[in-house]
Amino acid sequence: MEPKIAVSIDDLTVAYNYKPVLWDIDLAIPEGVLMAIVGPNGAGKSTLIKAILGIIEPIAGSIAIYGKPYHKQRQLVAYVPQKGSVDWDFPTTALDVVTMGTYGSLGWIKRPGAKQKKAALEALEKVGMLSFKNRQISQLSGGQQQRIFLARALVQNASIYFMDEPFQGVDATTEKAIIIILKELRKAGKTLIVVHHDLQTVPEYFDWVTFLNVKKIATGPVSSIFNDDNLTKTYGINYKVSVQE
Amino acid sequence: MNLGEYFELLINDYTLRTITLGTAVLGAICGMLGSFAVLRKQSLLGDAISHAALPGIALAFLITGVKDSNVLLLGALVSGLIGAFWIRGITTKTHLKSDTALGLVLSLFFGLGMLLLTYIQKQPNANQAGLDKYLFGQAATLVVQDVWIMVIVTAISLVIVLLFWKEFKLLLFDADYTKTLGFNTRFIDNLITFFIVLAIVIGLQTVGVVLMSAMLLAPAAAARQWTNRLSVMIGLAALFGAFSGVFGTAISATQRNLSTGPVIVLVASVFVLFSFLFSPGRGLVFRHLRFRKNRRELELKKTLYFMYNIAKDHEEISHPHAVKILNNFHGFTRATLQQLVDKDWVILDGSMWAITPKGYKEAQNLYSQNT
Numbered sequence: 001m002e003p004k005i006a007v008s009i010d011d012l013t014v015a016y017n018y019k020p021v022l023w024d025i026d027l028a029i030p031e032g033v034l035m036a037i038v039g040p041n042g043a044g045k046s047t048l049i050k051a052i053l054g055i056i057e058p059i060a061g062s063i064a065i066y067g068k069p070y071h072k073q074r075q076l077v078a079y080v081p082q083k084g085s086v087d088w089d090f091p092t093t094a095l096d097v098v099t100m101g102t103y104g105s106l107g108w109i110k111r112p113g114a115k116q117k118k119a120a121l122e123a124l125e126k127v128g129m130l131s132f133k134n135r136q137i138s139q140l141s142g143g144q145q146q147r148i149f150l151a152r153a154l155v156q157n158a159s160i161y162f163m164d165e166p167f168q169g170v171d172a173t174t175e176k177a178i179i180i181i182l183k184e185l186r187k188a189g190k191t192l193i194v195v196h197h198d199l200q201t202v203p204e205y206f207d208w209v210t211f212l213n214v215k216k217i218a219t220g221p222v223s224s225i226f227n228d229d230n231l232t233k234t235y236g237i238n239y240k241v242s243v244q245e
Numbered sequence: 246m247n248l249g250e251y252f253e254l255l256i257n258d259y260t261l262r263t264i265t266l267g268t269a270v271l272g273a274i275c276g277m278l279g280s281f282a283v284l285r286k287q288s289l290l291g292d293a294i295s296h297a298a299l300p301g302i303a304l305a306f307l308i309t310g311v312k313d314s315n316v317l318l319l320g321a322l323v324s325g326l327i328g329a330f331w332i333r334g335i336t337t338k339t340h341l342k343s344d345t346a347l348g349l350v351l352s353l354f355f356g357l358g359m360l361l362l363t364y365i366q367k368q369p370n371a372n373q374a375g376l377d378k379y380l381f382g383q384a385a386t387l388v389v390q391d392v393w394i395m396v397i398v399t400a401i402s403l404v405i406v407l408l409f410w411k412e413f414k415l416l417l418f419d420a421d422y423t424k425t426l427g428f429n430t431r432f433i434d435n436l437i438t439f440f441i442v443l444a445i446v447i448g449l450q451t452v453g454v455v456l457m458s459a460m461l462l463a464p465a466a467a468a469r470q471w472t473n474r475l476s477v478m479i480g481l482a483a484l485f486g487a488f489s490g491v492f493g494t495a496i497s498a499t500q501r502n503l504s505t506g507p508v509i510v511l512v513a514s515v516f517v518l519f520s521f522l523f524s525p526g527r528g529l530v531f532r533h534l535r536f537r538k539n540r541r542e543l544e545l546k547k548t549l550y551f552m553y554n555i556a557k558d559h560e561e562i563s564h565p566h567a568v569k570i571l572n573n574f575h576g577f578t579r580a581t582l583q584q585l586v587d588k589d590w591v592i593l594d595g596s597m598w599a600i601t602p603k604g605y606k607e608a609q610n611l612y613s614q615n616t
Contacts, residue, residue: 017340050421053424053425054424054425055421055424055425071427074425074426074427077425079421079422079425081419081421081422085419085421086418086419087286087418090284090417090418090475091284091469091472091473091474091475091477091478092414092418092473092474092475093473093474097418100414100415100418100419100422103411103412103415103426103428104425104426104427104428106411108409108412108428109408109409109411109412110411111410111411112411136473138473
């Protein structure tokens with residue numbers, strides 16, 4: 001049986017000030033994959049995620065999450081933005097940031113209660129940050145901040161996770177810890193879409209990959225399409241990647 | 246007038262009581278809403294909006310012909326809001342960055358306002374005098390009715406802030422994420438902006454167009470130094486703002502010819518200066534002291550480690566050594582030696598020293614502890 005399609009994108013075009021950033025993208029992401037989006041700087045990787053999540057208005061095209069528009073499927077989706085997209089000197093604690101993951105299910109005005117706090121604490125524990133729960137967020141290291149963001153998405157208890165460079169600027173220990181959590185999520189049947197920069201680790205971490213450079217170059221299982229040919233097409237130079245055996 | 250007379254007046258004098266109450270309430274609401282502006286990195290928004298309010302005041306007078314402060318402030322509210330939404334429009338619809346948009350709106354509206362003010366002053370109408378008080382503010386013109394309006398606006402914004410606390414916090418921290426969770430970020434943003442404009446407008450009569458942004462920023466900037474919690478920051482900012490209002494009014498009332506608005510702003514600035522220097526967590530003084538203390542502690546431990554290296558080569562760690570041999574060691578002084586003795590890490594006997602078991606253990610753990 002064909003797997004269900006978690007995210008399907010048709011003819012998506014996005015432009016900033018008349019310059020196309022994404023051009024006519026068609027993409028079908030099957031349920032249950034751990035997918036990397038790779039491509040050079042300015043390829044539109046973050047933009048693709050932001051367009052799917054409705055943060056950026058596309059010029060043309062349609063996006064469906066399990067067959068329905070995003071605004072009807074919000075509770076199925078969680079988002080981990082780039083760490084650098086927020087001001088970490090904001091006056092709040094780690095626990096408070098993670099609790100923000102419950103705000104969507106709470107809706108307007110209602111305040112988080114004991115149930116939400118419990119969920120946030122569990123997520124903090126999962127990412128190994130429980131002992132930092134009352135720490136002011138500016139006093140966390142880069143890797144710890146990334147874990148906090150991951151915990152905030154875990155609290156959303158979604159089916160599809162979008163992550164924008166979760167490994168950026170984190171140390172080896174944090175990278176390992178994060179990838180273990182991502183693999184656990186996939187094992188639980190979740191779909192994960194991750195903007196990724198380190199080509200060396202793609203075969204080790206991911207089972208699905210999309211090559212992107214304004215246009216979609218290729219998408220499919222890592223085992224069959226992660227090769228020099230697609231890398232060269234995407235990065236524009238004669239690319240050789242040594243895949244470790 | 247001395248302070249005793251001032252307090253007597255405060256209780257008995259209608260005008261002074263009104264002004265003090267008014268500036269206190271104004272300071273509180275500005276501190277509260279200013280915190281949002283500061284955390285959104287829109288510190289200059291207040292400046293642009295207050296300048297943008299000026300043509301509204303002039304136009305309201307030209308259209309109605311009356312100098313009732315409520316009518317004029319309604320005009321200020323409308324043109325302040327137009328300014329605020331132009332700033333938003335310019336940043337979202339053009340390539341221009343927000344600082345350019347703020348500058349453009351500020352100078353355009355202020356220029357127009359000044360033009361209209363000059364035009365009004367040339368009119369053969371005895372009623373026109375005094376509109377320029379909105380430039381620098383004149384607290385003495387506050388009446389009880391104005392204070393009531395301030396109290397009502399403050400109460401409403403307090404309710405709104407409490408009601409939408411979660412949404413405001415989320416938007417301030419991470420606007421994109423707020424959007425993905427399904428909140429209408431534009432609505433939340435408009436709500437914050439509307440109340441900031443409202444706070445500015447009700448302060449124009451007291452503090453004036455030119456200095457109004459300081460009322461918004463100074464208490465918030467000071468409060469940020471003392472806490473890492475949003476709720477405490479906003480509460481403190483309101484408190485600092487209210488105190489600035491009260492102290493500023495008191496100072497200007499006890500001296501001759503001191504205009505209230507600027508004095509309030511100066512008092513608020515003193516809060517900022519004091520906070521930047523002396524707040525325990527972020528203040529410059531304590532940061533410097535902590536830095537010095539850490540450095541001294543490290544020097545001390547370095548000396549101890551040097552002694553430990555000498556002592557560990559002997560069978561008995563308590564074997565005494567001459568103080569002289571330490572002299573080659575960089576950074577050693579009599580004072581450091583005495584501090585080591587005080588900590589019970591070393592015993593000193595005339596010109597001889599010996600490491601104690603406690604000091605030996607401390608030196609052993611020095612590196613494992615730090616990593």
